[in-house]
Amino acid sequence: MNKNLSIGIDFGGTTIKAGIVSENGKVIKKTIADTFAHQGPKKVIRQIKLCIKELLINHPGPVLGIGVGSPGIVSVTKGTVSNLHNVPGWESVPLKRIIENEFALPVLIENDANTAAIGELEFGAGKKLTDFIMVTLGTGVGGGIITNRSIVHGAHGGAGEIGHISIDFNGRQCNCGGLGCIEAYIGNSQLINRVKANFKKNKSSLLYHLHNQNPNGLSPKTISEAATAGDLYAQHIITETGAYLGYALTSLINVLDISIIIVGGGVSGFGTPLFNSIQTTLQSRVIKSLALTIKVIPAKLKNDAGILGASALIFNSQK
Amino acid sequence: MNKNLSIGIDFGGTTIKAGIVSENGKVIKKTIADTFAHQGPKKVIRQIKLCIKELLINHPGPVLGIGVGSPGIVSVTKGTVSNLHNVPGWESVPLKRIIENEFALPVLIENDANTAAIGELEFGAGKKLTDFIMVTLGTGVGGGIITNRSIVHGAHGGAGEIGHISIDFNGRQCNCGGLGCIEAYIGNSQLINRVKANFKKNKSSLLYHLHNQNPNGLSPKTISEAATAGDLYAQHIITETGAYLGYALTSLINVLDISIIIVGGGVSGFGTPLFNSIQTTLQSRVIKSLALTIKVIPAKLKNDAGILGASALIFNSQK
Numbered sequence: 001m002n003k004n005l006s007i008g009i010d011f012g013g014t015t016i017k018a019g020i021v022s023e024n025g026k027v028i029k030k031t032i033a034d035t036f037a038h039q040g041p042k043k044v045i046r047q048i049k050l051c052i053k054e055l056l057i058n059h060p061g062p063v064l065g066i067g068v069g070s071p072g073i074v075s076v077t078k079g080t081v082s083n084l085h086n087v088p089g090w091e092s093v094p095l096k097r098i099i100e101n102e103f104a105l106p107v108l109i110e111n112d113a114n115t116a117a118i119g120e121l122e123f124g125a126g127k128k129l130t131d132f133i134m135v136t137l138g139t140g141v142g143g144g145i146i147t148n149r150s151i152v153h154g155a156h157g158g159a160g161e162i163g164h165i166s167i168d169f170n171g172r173q174c175n176c177g178g179l180g181c182i183e184a185y186i187g188n189s190q191l192i193n194r195v196k197a198n199f200k201k202n203k204s205s206l207l208y209h210l211h212n213q214n215p216n217g218l219s220p221k222t223i224s225e226a227a228t229a230g231d232l233y234a235q236h237i238i239t240e241t242g243a244y245l246g247y248a249l250t251s252l253i254n255v256l257d258i259s260i261i262i263v264g265g266g267v268s269g270f271g272t273p274l275f276n277s278i279q280t281t282l283q284s285r286v287i288k289s290l291a292l293t294i295k296v297i298p299a300k301l302k303n304d305a306g307i308l309g310a311s312a313l314i315f316n317s318q319k
Numbered sequence: 320m321n322k323n324l325s326i327g328i329d330f331g332g333t334t335i336k337a338g339i340v341s342e343n344g345k346v347i348k349k350t351i352a353d354t355f356a357h358q359g360p361k362k363v364i365r366q367i368k369l370c371i372k373e374l375l376i377n378h379p380g381p382v383l384g385i386g387v388g389s390p391g392i393v394s395v396t397k398g399t400v401s402n403l404h405n406v407p408g409w410e411s412v413p414l415k416r417i418i419e420n421e422f423a424l425p426v427l428i429e430n431d432a433n434t435a436a437i438g439e440l441e442f443g444a445g446k447k448l449t450d451f452i453m454v455t456l457g458t459g460v461g462g463g464i465i466t467n468r469s470i471v472h473g474a475h476g477g478a479g480e481i482g483h484i485s486i487d488f489n490g491r492q493c494n495c496g497g498l499g500c501i502e503a504y505i506g507n508s509q510l511i512n513r514v515k516a517n518f519k520k521n522k523s524s525l526l527y528h529l530h531n532q533n534p535n536g537l538s539p540k541t542i543s544e545a546a547t548a549g550d551l552y553a554q555h556i557i558t559e560t561g562a563y564l565g566y567a568l569t570s571l572i573n574v575l576d577i578s579i580i581i582v583g584g585g586v587s588g589f590g591t592p593l594f595n596s597i598q599t600t601l602q603s604r605v606i607k608s609l610a611l612t613i614k615v616i617p618a619k620l621k622n623d624a625g626i627l628g629a630s631a632l633i634f635n636s637q638k
Binding site: 167 | 392464471472474485570604608
């Protein structure tokens with residue numbers, strides 16, 4: 001029996017998911033609460049504490065610590081979370097210290113993209129790897145870089161922003177202020193915008209009809225379904241998405257010489273056609289001596305990825 | 320008095336420069352030999368050995384080891400050098416073992432761009448830094464990434480190829496097979512090609528007249544002189560070069576969160592206007608939370624940079 005346990009908190013914009021996780025990656029107990037972001041920091045922090053209390057009451061016995069995967073800018077060393085724009089009044093909150101004081105347990109905080117990478121490292125597709133790049137395709141394009149089985153943090157804990165690799169210095173305007181960032185091409189809503197932008201030339205596409213019936217009907221899921229049904233425009237969009245991501249990863253691989261790319265998040269549900277397109281793009285563009293060993297593989301953690309990744313912060317720190 | 324000495328070999332395509340260097344970065348003895356690249360591997364290796372012998376004979380006494388900065392693909396772990404296209408018959412040569420066997424001294428081999436970074440780390444602008452990106456602007460655009468005062472090698476020792484960050488996925492064809500690599504815009508000959516490409520619109524430029532008088536007269540140096548003399552087209556070329564480099568570094572800084580960029584190599588002789596243009600581009604494009612602390616500074620090592628960097632491989636390895 002595996003006795004080492006930790007608590008993982010997936011601190012999201014609308015819900016907080018929390019679980020007690022065993023060292024071999026099983027979620028033993030789980031709870032969910034509303035974030036109540038609009039009610040401000042005090043309420044949000046109370047919700048997080050509530051989740052932890054519930055887990056500890058329902059599962060008495062020792063846990064090694066509490067890991068928190070958080071949006072915003074996370075300072076791992078200071079234990080603070082800032083830039084949470086959807087929580088009014090949330091400036092720089094010392095979340096690590098607050099939780100430590102309440103529960104007298106070690107607490108580690110990490111940004112959610114890095115947490116996803118550490119989750120794959122401990123429990124998922126990166127279990128047997130020492131170095132890989134993790135890309136999470138969702139509302140934004142998140143990333144985490146693992147070398148020697150540790151996350152790369154950089155000077156301010158801001159490393160891994162793969163979504164802000166530019167593929168065109170004259171390209172699309174990104175929310176970050178830059179031009180041509182890959183997120184401005186394949187982030188969830190930008191992906192949907194790309195589909196809509198060429199409807200004129202693709203009026204026979206299932207996607208066009210779907211959009212006419214239901215203006216909110218376009219999503220990675222419906223694009224994927226249309227592609228599987230043989231829709232050429234949907235297939236083109238998926239291939240193009242893979243190519244765009246491939247262009248960005250080419251620059252990164254040429255600089256870091258890391259061979260394995262793990263891709264997760266909602267948009268990765270495009271599946272094999274997406275992965276083939278990324279791989280083909282990398283093979284044709286990366287420096288020849290580095291291109292041979294590149295592998296693009298899907299993330300393994302699905303529903304509980306956030307909880308597992310957060311709990312893995314604790315297990316990973318103990319090695 | 321500083322007693323620790325090492326030998327640094329700057330193995331170039333046309334000349335081999337070698338020196339005995341003290342731990343505080345003074346070149347105590349120096350020698351130069353032709354590479355005789357066209358005469359094949361045996362001759363080239365003999366030339367390297369000759370340099371080392373000459374140094375050891377003229378400076379009897381202990382040295383800690385021999386560092387070699389080499390072009391081509393260098394495997395630091397295997398100690399081999401491959402892909403030296405200008406030396407006919409040079410496949411994968413175990414240069415480290417060959418020199419170790421001859422002189423019974425520890426030998427370390429590193430590619431020349433990484434050697435430049437380690438030189439700045441030990442003796443130059445990076446002496447007091449733990450993390451920086453080194454860019455060498457010359458025939459190609461070389462790079463080295465230093466984190467925690469060590470070079471980042473990657474899976475095959477190929478990391479640091481900053482010249483092959485793409486700034487435009489539909490951009491200029493690069494020698495490496497990729498598209499839009501920064502080297503295809505600001506590598507020495509591509510820089511000159513950029514100058515020539517817009518002569519039609521810039522017939523009043525000093526550069527146009529210089530080129531008409533002497534078709535081989537364009538160089539980073541003459542462009543710099545024209546800019547200093549007030550030539551607007553030359554000034555534009557320098558600003559544009561800095562902007563291109565800035566676009567590439569933006570992607571890299573967003574991913575690695577490294578604040579300090581050291582720029583060396585011939586083209587860096589453009590000086591302040593170049594550095595200002597890089598800095599301005601980075602300030603406007605890098606993610607805001609990372610942009611504040613960015614500094615772009617010139618490399619300190621000049622003439623003997625190759626020898627110093629190679630000798631630094633030995634000093635750096637002893638820490």
